[in-house]
Amino acid sequence: MPELPEVTAIANFLDERxxxxxxxxxxxxxxxxxxTADPPYTALAGRIVSTVGRIGKYLVITTGADDDEPLYLVIHLSRAGWVRWSANLSPTPPRPGGKGPIALRVHCGLPGEGFDVTEAGTQKRLAVWLVTDPEQVPRIAGLGPDVLSLSRESLAQILAGSSARIKNLLTDQRVIAGVGNAYSDEILHRARLSPFATAKHLSDAQIDALYEATGGILREAINRLEGPGGVSTMKAEKRSGLQIHGRTGLPCPVCGDTVAEVSFSDRSFQYCPTCQTGGRKLADRRMSRLLK
Structure with a gap:
């Protein structure tokens, strides 16, 4: 699933073009x-792309027109969505209801230029809104503060008020916006925190480590993903930069212990027992506690 670094890199890539x-x-x-149906998507024709940015994990394409209010094309890429820029888009519209990955095609610039919004797989969860204010998207209106906007003090306040496990808190978009499953694994590993640590019980030193790891991991990922390959190489670049997530059974790059996994019905996460849980393995079930 694209998270803050990928969405930021995609937004910057599209904004440049x-x-x-x-x-x-x-x-x-x-x-x-x-x-959404009002305004209709046909209202975008003739408008100018002003900027492309993000709110949390949402792409926000701002469009303008003479003597008119902005319209915002908001895209949530969900688990398998992506964006592809092309200088050779077909002038023939993709067939509605077809089996291909294309969900939306935006022709902008010279003939042939523009981008496709695609979604792989059979679970179609990609979502698009056209609104006069991004806050009209209920999910955006309900987002917590952007993770990269948090000070150490504001993060500490959020943690102090929550009895959630730190893994759940980091990935709850209503609490903190931008972090998903993959980067939360990376953050917790660098901070040397158990995914099941209780947020309000973290010490000052642990909060310091979490704050530094969060900003470090995300900013390093953004810099790495904005390399010369652009969107076409971004997925491979993300995988190559992950040290813990998706590496079950491989050695931890820090201590050499075997990376372990906790699996749920529809997802899993990874951690290092030596670096994060004092050598103990977490029980592999949803309501897990540390094995004794």
Whole structure:
């Protein structure tokens, strides 16, 4: 799933290419991704892409027109969504309801230029809104503060008020926006914290470590993903930069212990027993506690 570093890199990539360009046409191949109908997506034709940014893990494409209020195309890439820029887009609209990965195509700039919003797999969760204010998207209105905007003091206040496990708190977008499963694993590993540590019981030293690890991991990932390969190499670049997430059974790059996993019905996370849980393994079930 694209998280804050990927969404930031995608937003910057699109902003460099699309900002200032007119939108000539929008093709919708999957009506199911459209979560709003007023204004209609056809209202984007003729508007200018002002900027491309993000709010949490949401792409926000701001468009303008003479003597008109901005319209915002908001995209949540969910688990398997992605964006592909092309200078050779087909002038023939993708077939609605087709089996291909294209959900939305935006023609902007010269003929042939623009980008596809795609979604792989059979679980279609990608979502698109066209709104006059991003806060009209209920999920955005309910987001917590952006993780990269947090000071050490504001993070400490959030932790002090929560009895949640730190893994759950970091990935709860209503509490802190931007971090998902993969980068929370990386953050907790660098901070040497158990995923099941209780947020309000962290010591000052542990809060310091968590704060430094969070900013460090995310900013390093953004810098790495914004390399010369652009969007086309971003997924591989993300995988190569992960030290713990997705590395079950491999040696921890810090201590050499075997990376362990906790699996749930639809997801899993990874950790290092030596670095994070005092050598103890976590029971592999949803309501797990440390094995004694």
């Amino acid at each position: 699309a900002a200032g360009l007119p939108i000539r046409r929008v093709d919708v191949a999957s009506l199911a991704v459209l979560k």
